[in-house]
Amino acid sequence: MDIMIQSVIEVMQPLNLLLVIAGTIFGMVCGALPGLSSSMAIILVLPFTYSMEPVTGILLLIAVYVGGACGGSISAILLKTPGTPEAVATTFDGYPMAMKGEAGLALGLAVSASSFGTIFSAFVMLFTAPLLAVLALKFQSAEYFALGLVGLSCITSLGAKNQLKAIVSVILGLMFATIGIDPINGAERFTFGQPFLMNGINYIAVMIGAFAVAEVYKNVEELSHRDTSTITNSKVSLVLMKFKDMLKMWSTFVKSSVIGTIIGIIPAAGGSIASLIAYGEAVRSSKTPEEFGTGKPEGVIAPEASNNAAVGGSMVPTMVLGIPGSPTAAVIMAAFMILGLRPGPLLIREQPLLLNSIFIGLILASILLFVGGRFVTREFARILKLPYPMLGTLIVALGVVGAYSLQNSFYDVLVMFLFGFVGYFFHKFHYSSSAFILGLILGGIIENSLRKQIVIGDGTWSGFLDRPLALAILVIAIVTFLSPVITNLRRKAKTAISNS
């Protein structure tokens, strides 16, 4: 208790408080700009921490992390361009909500869910960090493979209208994920001797093309049939849903936060996987799954709660084991070492103030999301008042510079341009760009884990059957995959019976 009081006093020091505020807002702005991620925002801020006290420096980075994880939802909702990889799933329902004139509500839900998720994972982190770290160590290749399948299993929910086409879209995504150097053999696959394909295709560039650019093409078609007009003439600002209405969706908040925290704890998994799995679970467990993708509030709450819960979750293995819980946590871990802290089992014992200060910092940053969210949202939302020709060119220009910024490579811009056509034709022929992106994101982890586990099992599949945790997760994946299919078949059978 004394340590907690000391931590509160420490965090509330004027300098620390100011840095948490500034960090949260900076993180949100970076997160909202496509092409700039939480990782980049933290890297930009990192040099400023060299001369700071360790706790002060880490507080700043944590605040940027929290802000960035939430900020991605702003452009996802307003422009259908996820600002960060973690916000991919937020576009599925966030943008349709904006199109229905509910942009403010969608943003309010995103901020509320992000705040809830962060606070949830902060408490989990504080009270169970050493125990959860032990669980994280049990995850080997078989478990990662099963987890990847859980992520894929929500495709049947994403492609509710045409599940076969959704599966083909995922397969195409998995195929594109194999481009590059084979991680097991080191062989070049589908690179055609081009150096820029050695690292594979950057899925963020694909997302910008398939979502944002394709959307511009679609809107330009529609524009030719009507006057140039704005997307919305109403003022867009953060609109907080009434507490009692949010309480009705408590299960989505809690489940998604649990999923996000657990996925965040698993080393190298991260918020993007967490948000996709949480979204899939929200669809699967909903009484009206067909409404997802049309602007359902739970479709915003689920990914945002989980991607922010992954922030606190990812700090568990980072601090306790010295293994980064996510790509962004890897950068924070580097900061730990620069500041003279050694992540690992002894860290909490040697630096008891640190864990509690991070906890307080996470809580404070999540509360500040509401304040920062209002400011950042209001400024970004001015964009929606532009006539569509201006908005369309703004989205494309932002997409071009965002794609270029990923690796300072023009090839990513070309990828964005090409996948603009893919997204356009997918939309016309009712394939699923979302499912394609899902396959692209998860393809690497699925193939690598599958093959590694088989290598460990000396060419046999016994590794998957001998591990209870992997088996349990595989069963979850199968249930999640089949559940919408079975529901669909039962509905068709009922309709056939009632017609006859």
Added chain:
Amino acid sequence: MEIIFNIFLAVLMLLYLFLASQFNVTTVTGDIFGAGGYPVVLSILGLILIIVISISVIKNKEKVRIPMLDYKSIDGKAVLLNVTMLSGYLILMNYIGFLFSTPLYLLGSTRFMGYKKIIPLLIYTAVLSIVLVFIFGKVFYVPLPRGVGLFRELSYSIY
């Protein structure tokens, strides 16, 4: 039209299958898939599903209109113009740099999309170009494309 798209996807998968089957047998003990095994499985699965979907498309005879491929229609012309402007932007960027190609794209594309008011358009073009160059070039130190020759030299004075 959808059948043609499905044929295109099937050809892509067949090409992928062909290339994947050429990959060398694994050098790692226990790796039963090798570099090509997993891609082969994916492409076979994909081909089977494409065939099933195509049969369904032929049965349903649903017509899908693709404005981008119908350059005689108004919406087709609009979207093709947009594609052309974007292509031109990306090509020009390599020669005259981000700093000069972006205002040209913003001005031209917005105008061609039907926005007619010149003064607001010029203000929008100038403000957005400056903001993008400042935020990404100066604040985030992104080495935006500079172009060649004089354009390259000029860009160094800005970012």
